[in-house]
Amino acid sequence: MSPTDNKSEFAERVRHTIYTRFAASGDAASVDEVAIALGAEPSVVAAAFDRLATERHVVLDAERRILMAHPFASIPLGFSVMGPDTLWWGGCAWDSFAIPHLVPDAPEVLVATTCPNCGTAHAWTVGREAPPAGTQVAHFLVPTAHIWDDVVHTCSHQSIYCSTACVEEWLAREGLEAGYTMSLETLWRLAAHWYEGRLDTPYTRRDPQTAAAYFRSVGLDGPFWGLA
Template sequence: MDVEQLRVTVYRIFAGTGRAPSAEDLMRELDAPRSQVDEGLRALAAARHLALDARGSITMAHPFSAVPLGFSVMGATTLWWGGCAWDSFALPHLLDDADPALVATRCPACDTPHVWDVTRQTPPPGDQVAHFLVPAAHMWDDVVHTCGHQRIFCSQPCVDAWLKRTGNAPGYVLDLPTLWRLASRWYEGRLDHGYIRREPAAAADYLRSVGLTGPFWGT
């Protein structure tokens, strides 16, 4: 099986339907046996193109998520789970159907609802802040945990209250314009054939270009 064709098929089904394709979906789309589909998915997971659960089903194919992690993203015709703040703000930049997108969440500290119209043109207005708990070097240690802890809060006091309640150490706080810049070009080309994930040096260059530096980011 052509693993690159499998990757593109996974992403395009996720983009078009808002849900992760099952092994049966992929077998039908690619006219391939289950053994080849499963082997291809494991290869893509090893290369960090997607994350699988214990049964081998697709959990995440960034910026798409098969499970709710605190965000919903509504486009013109499709509704997606937003895997995290980063991925939710990235979808409008990746998908024509999601420009603009209505991104919704609740503050993890006080449960206040928040919603933004996110577009490719300018960051959405708002004084809210995003808090990323897991440093960049360890984001793939448990990527679902990582994404579940990239959340948007009402303000720094809400971040502080949540950290105190949960016993977590402080991570990194971003304002909405910085979050929007981070998300804007991170996934460029991911739906196309020949996409290559950024190597560490290129990733560090990108992070610096959007204003993210220091030990948390490895830059």
């Protein structure tokens, strides 16, 4: 049997290749690069990319370029994450705090961003042992039930602000309703184990029930998180 006969198993091989490339280099692999790495036809790899996007393992643009493979991003969305040897774009506050928990060679990273309201620059050393110190807050605009309606928009609005006052000023200026605001400690707990296993294979995404249980385990509740 050819390595591409089982489409599900082949898509998992493609997913694992994409993720390990992102983790090692910070770069998104193209269809052609994955095809070379796996010794497969580009058309077959392209079909696997589409399947992975449908299953929400990756986010593609119209030309099948990878925009995100959470927690990694190929485009700047407000966060840079610097490890010992690698620079990543974090897809959002959640993803940026998750990277040191996922990447074996980066147990500690420097996460940098700016407050969307006032432009103040912020940076934290984020590691695996404890949350970083800081009085800043993270604000997530889009409820979890609608994350995938427009995932780039969602990730672009999971940001860190100087304070709740900056969140309120920004919401008023933009004419938006408040989402969910949390401390850096809660953000760190949310990120710590959310992406466990994504660099392993095979990998299975959480279903809504296990996702809800995870949110509760880190102290998040309410309808914003899909919890009654």
